[in-house]
Structures are given as structure tokens and as C-alpha cells.
Amino acid sequence: MGYLGQIFVMAMTAIFIQNFVLSRFLGLCPYLGVSKKLDSAFGMGMAVIFVMTLASAFTFLIRRYLLIPYNLEYLQTISFILTIAALVQFVEMVIQKNAPALYKSLGVYLPLITTNCAVLGVAILNTKAFHADGITPYNFLDSTLNGLLSGVGFTVVLLAMAGIRERLEFSELPKSMKGMPIALILAGIMALAFYGWMGFKI
Amino acid sequence: MRFFSELAKGIVKDNPIFVLVLGMCPTLAVSTSVKNGLGMGMAATFVLICSNIIISLIKGVTPPKIRIPVYIVVIAAFVTIIDMAMAAYAAELHKSLGLFIPLIVVNCIILGRAEAFASKNNALNSLADAVGMGAGFTLALVVVATIREILGNGTWLDIRVLPQAYDPMLIAILAPGAFITLGFLMALINIIKGRK
Numbered sequence: 001m002g003y004l005g006q007i008f009v010m011a012m013t014a015i016f017i018q019n020f021v022l023s024r025f026l027g028l029c030p031y032l033g034v035s036k037k038l039d040s041a042f043g044m045g046m047a048v049i050f051v052m053t054l055a056s057a058f059t060f061l062i063r064r065y066l067l068i069p070y071n072l073e074y075l076q077t078i079s080f081i082l083t084i085a086a087l088v089q090f091v092e093m094v095i096q097k098n099a100p101a102l103y104k105s106l107g108v109y110l111p112l113i114t115t116n117c118a119v120l121g122v123a124i125l126n127t128k129a130f131h132a133d134g135i136t137p138y139n140f141l142d143s144t145l146n147g148l149l150s151g152v153g154f155t156v157v158l159l160a161m162a163g164i165r166e167r168l169e170f171s172e173l174p175k176s177m178k179g180m181p182i183a184l185i186l187a188g189i190m191a192l193a194f195y196g197w198m199g200f201k202i
Numbered sequence: 203m204r205f206f207s208e209l210a211k212g213i214v215k216d217n218p219i220f221v222l223v224l225g226m227c228p229t230l231a232v233s234t235s236v237k238n239g240l241g242m243g244m245a246a247t248f249v250l251i252c253s254n255i256i257i258s259l260i261k262g263v264t265p266p267k268i269r270i271p272v273y274i275v276v277i278a279a280f281v282t283i284i285d286m287a288m289a290a291y292a293a294e295l296h297k298s299l300g301l302f303i304p305l306i307v308v309n310c311i312i313l314g315r316a317e318a319f320a321s322k323n324n325a326l327n328s329l330a331d332a333v334g335m336g337a338g339f340t341l342a343l344v345v346v347a348t349i350r351e352i353l354g355n356g357t358w359l360d361i362r363v364l365p366q367a368y369d370p371m372l373i374a375i376l377a378p379g380a381f382i383t384l385g386f387l388m389a390l391i392n393i394i395k396g397r398k
Contacts, residue, residue, distance in 0.1 A: 025227050029310055032223070117227050117309075121301060121305060175396065176396060184388065
């Protein structure tokens with residue numbers, strides 16, 4: 001299997017089979033919180049893809065060239081979360097300065113991303129991830145790509161959810177089901193559909 | 203008597219999961235069995251108590267502009283402690299909770315209580331708040347886990363409650379079951395609140 005084939009497997013896994021939201025349960029707060037409107041969901045999705053890609057790249061470098069050589073692996077959690085927080089802050093400042101239009105649409109979501117567990121989740125998962133052969137660990141490119149693809153997976157379900165919830169506004173629901181309960185049940189049905197990708201056997 | 207009212211509010215009135223809707227990721231992910239739920243609840247409560255006390259003690263010297271990074275470092279330090287302690291003394295539980303132990307760092311409940319409560323109150327009240335919120339979180343996890351484990355496996359805390367002949371509803375312990383269970387539980391809570 002060539003490198004392109006490997007990338008294809010990674011993409012299918014990250015986006016559909018092991019979807020971050022529906023099968024790994026990561027990033028649920030923005031998934032439930034920012035999925036009421038399609039445009040804000042799109043903004044959030046783009047911001048998450050951006051930060052997840054950068055975070056995967058930076059945390060990989062920090063782990064490989066700082067933590068492992070100096071036997072500091074027990075500092076992984078602290079160093080990763082600080083990297084992500086600093087990165088988000090930095091990205092926010094750069095975008096604000098150089099692309100005010102982009103900042104207007106993404107700006108509000110950026111601070112929220114620090115506490116999005118999908119970002120820290122992908123960084124930690126990358127450290128434990130292996131290729132399909134089970135021996136080669138992810139290299140720098142693989143980790144970055146995995147971050148990007150996982151972000152895409154997050155965005156796909158976020159947009160689907162927002163599309164459904166926009167229409168749901170006009171439907172008549174029992175009073176007790178409105179808001180969070182129906183969103184959760186919807187997520188459950190979507191998760192059920194995504195199980196189809198796994199080829200689930202009993 | 204403020205101590206006790208701060209303690210009680212987290213359990214029912216301001217329950218972090220059912221009322222404030224914070225910290226959904228671990229709730230849905232580790233509520234596959236009551237044992238996992240209890241383990242996660244206790245680990246998060248430990249971090250919550252320690253970080254709330256420390257943050258309320260250093261609130262006078264923390265510059266307001268960089269308070270969030272300071273809180274995150276405090277929380278991350280305690281998460282690392284509980285992560286390593288669990289790996290050493292409860293290896294099996296540590297393995298089944300997996301990724302979700304380091305992810306306590308980004309649990310909104312802990313940062314939320316640090317920002318909303320511990321940074322404004324004294325250490326004693328922050329302790330009460332942390333114990334109450336931790337207990338409320340653990341309670342919610344156990345309730346969700348009870349439903350999922352009984353339906354999906356026919357057991358409760360590894361004790362068989364439904365007869366052998368019961369064919370387990372496997373969906374309850376898989377990902378979709380988590381969402382659907384919590385959705386119906388929240389609807390139930392809305393009904394109870396509406397009656398009052």
C-alpha cells in the first residue's frame with residue numbers, strides 16, 4: 001500500500017469510522033453549544049480545523065525534540081495544554097492584525113477552542129497512534145495530517161447537526177424535549193448512522 | 203451555615219451535568235459501566251477540590267490578565283498527579299478510562315468553577331463548592347451509567363440484576379446509547395421542573 005493509500009485510510013478513519021464527536025466523544029461542548037445556526041457552526045468548524053492542524057504539528061515537535069530527549073514525558077499534559085493555549089492566543093492576535101474580516105467571523109470562537117477537548121485529544125492520540133501495520137508510529141507529517149482530517153470530521157458532523165437543528169426550530173416538539181434533550185437524541189441517531197461505516201458485527 | 207448551602211447546591215439545584223450542561227465529553231464517554239463512572243467522578247472531584255483550594259488561595263496574587271493560563275497550569279498539575287497515581291494503584295481502571303484522564307484538564311466544570319467561584323471566594327467556601335460540584339458530577343455519571351449498564355449488560359457494578367435470559371440491549375453501552383440515554387434523562391428533568 002502506497003503512501004496515498006495510507007492517507008486515504010487515515011482520512012476515512014478520522015472523518016467517518018472513528019469520528020471525533022460521534023464515536024470518540026471529543027469536542028461535545030462546541031458540538032452541542034454552537035450547532036444552533038449554520039453560519040456560526042461553519043465559523044467554529046473552520047477555526048477548529050485550523051487550530052487542530054497547528055496543535056498537532058506543534059505538540060509533535062515538542063514531544064519529539066523536548067520531552068523525549070530530556071525524559072520529561074510526565075509533563076506531557078501540562079506542556080500540551082500550555083502549547084495549545086499559547087497557540088490559540090497567538091493565532092487570534094495574528095488574525096486580528098492581518099485579516100480583520102476573518103477575525104470578525106472566527107474571532108469569538110477562538111478563545112473557546114482552548115478548552116475544546118478535541119484539540120488536546122488529537123494531540124494525545126497522535127502520540128499513541130500507529131499506522132495500519134501496527135509498528136510504525138506517526139511521523140510529523142502523519143500527525144499534522146491526522147489533526148487536519150480529524151478537524152474535518154468534527155466540522156462535517158457539526159454542520160450536519162446545525163442543518164438539522166435549524167429546521168427543528170419550526171417543528172412542534174413536546175415542551176420537555178426542546179433544546180438540549182432533542183439535540184442529544186439527534187446526536188444519538190447520527191451516531192447510530194455512523195456505526196454503519198464501521199461494519200459493526202454482533 | 204454558608205458552607206453547607208454551597209455544598210448542597212452542586213448536587214441538585216446546580217447539578218453540573220443536568221442543569222449547567224458542563225463536562226459532557228467524559229459523561230457520555232465513560233458512563234458505560236458504573237465502575238468507570240465512579241472512577242471518573244472521583245478523579246475529577248479530586249482535581250476539582252485541589253484546584254479550587256489552590257486557586258482561591260492565590261487569588262490575591264494572580265494578575266487578572268493571565269489568570270486563565272495560571273488556572274490551567276494549576277489544574278494540569280493535579281491532573282498529572284491523579285493520572286500517575288491511578289496508573290500506579292488502579293491500573294485496570296486507568297486503562298479503561300484511558301484518554302479521558304488527561305482530558306480532565308479541559309473539563310469545563312473544573313475551569314468553570316475556578317473562574318466563577320474559587321477566584322472570588324475564600325478557601326473554605328471553595329472547598330464546599332468543589333465537594334458539592336464533584337458529588338453532583340459523580341452522581342450524574344452514576345445515574346447515566348446505571349441505566350446504560352443495566353440495559354446494555356444486565357448488571358450493576360458487575361452484580362447481575364437482570365436474569366440470564368435477558369438479551370442485553372447492546373446499543374445502550376455503545377456510543378449512540380449514551381446520547382439517547384442522556385437526552386431522555388434531561389427531558390425527564392425538564393418535566394419534573396415544569397411541574398413545580
